[in-house]
Amino acid sequence: MPGILTLASASPRRRELLESLGLALEVRPAHADERQLPGEAARAYVARVAAEKARAVDGALVLAADTAVVVDGAVLGKPTSPEDARRMLRTLSGRDHEVLTGVCLRVRGGPERGLVVSSAVRFARLSVAQIDWYVATGEPLDKAGAYAVQGLGGAFVREVEGSVTNIVGLPVAETLALLAEVGHPLPWSGP
Ligand SMILES: Cc1cn([C@H]2C[C@H](O)[C@@H](COP(=O)(O)OP(=O)(O)OP(=O)(O)O)O2)c(=O)[nH]c1=O
Numbered sequence: 454m455p456g457i458l459t460l461a462s463a464s465p466r467r468r469e470l471l472e473s474l475g476l477a478l479e480v481r482p483a484h485a486d487e488r489q490l491p492g493e494a495a496r497a498y499v500a501r502v503a504a505e506k507a508r509a510v511d512g513a514l515v516l517a518a519d520t521a522v523v524v525d526g527a528v529l530g531k532p533t534s535p536e537d538a539r540r541m542l543r544t545l546s547g548r549d550h551e552v553l554t555g556v557c558l559r560v561r562g563g564p565e566r567g568l569v570v571s572s573a574v575r576f577a578r579l580s581v582a583q584i585d586w587y588v589a590t591g592e593p594l595d596k597a598g599a600y601a602v603q604g605l606g607g608a609f610v611r612e613v614e615g616s617v618t619n620i621v622g623l624p625v626a627e628t629l630a631l632l633a634e635v636g637h638p639l640p641w642s643g644p
Pocket residue numbers: 461462463464466467482483487506518519520521522531552595596597598600601602603620621622
């Protein structure tokens with residue numbers, strides 16, 4: 454058993470998803486360059502950034518993730534300003550898109566394990582008034598694609614196919630499977 458789990462993330466969502474299950478965590482935000490490389494495909498991009506975040510933090514067992522919204526092959530990360538959030542929401546309006554989360558689990562002195570989970574989202578058509586209102590709430594500003602399915606942005610999501618926790622930032626079932634692979638105790642493991 455590799456020891457205490459370190460979550461290399463500043464995301465309150467990732468922390469809550471794991472802590473609500475009763476997993477003990479040490480949280481250490483990781484700083485990684487989140488720019489997409491020229492010609493880098495979306496799946497490779499989220500996998501690489503998750504691995505870079507996991508490598509940026511020291512620990513016996515380090516978990517990190519990166520979430521991006523992909524529409525027609527274009528990657529939308531977190532908006533850099535309210536105007537950028539408006540632009541992303543105009544792009545997503547009425548469009549089906551994909552949300553990808555790359556997850557990386559790094560065991561000190563051992564191999565790195567990674568996976569990418571994809572969920573499909575059908576987004577409502579948004580009016581200018583809806584976009585202005587939503588951006589003014591501030592919710593979009595730290596979210597990939599400028600919306601939060603778990604928050605007010607849920608009002609714009611018509612349909613989701615695939616993992617919901619993946620959209621919120623961490624595919625929980627798949628992450629627990631990775632932890633089980635390295636022998637980390639799960640909430641339902643006996644003493
Ligand atoms: C699409 C979507 C994204 N998000 C969030 C999940 C992620 O926190 C964020 C994407 O940004 P990330 O860069 O993946 O993560 P982060 O900067 O919040 O945290 P860290 O890098 O320290 O781990 O968008 C939602 O909360 N709800 C949603 O519906």
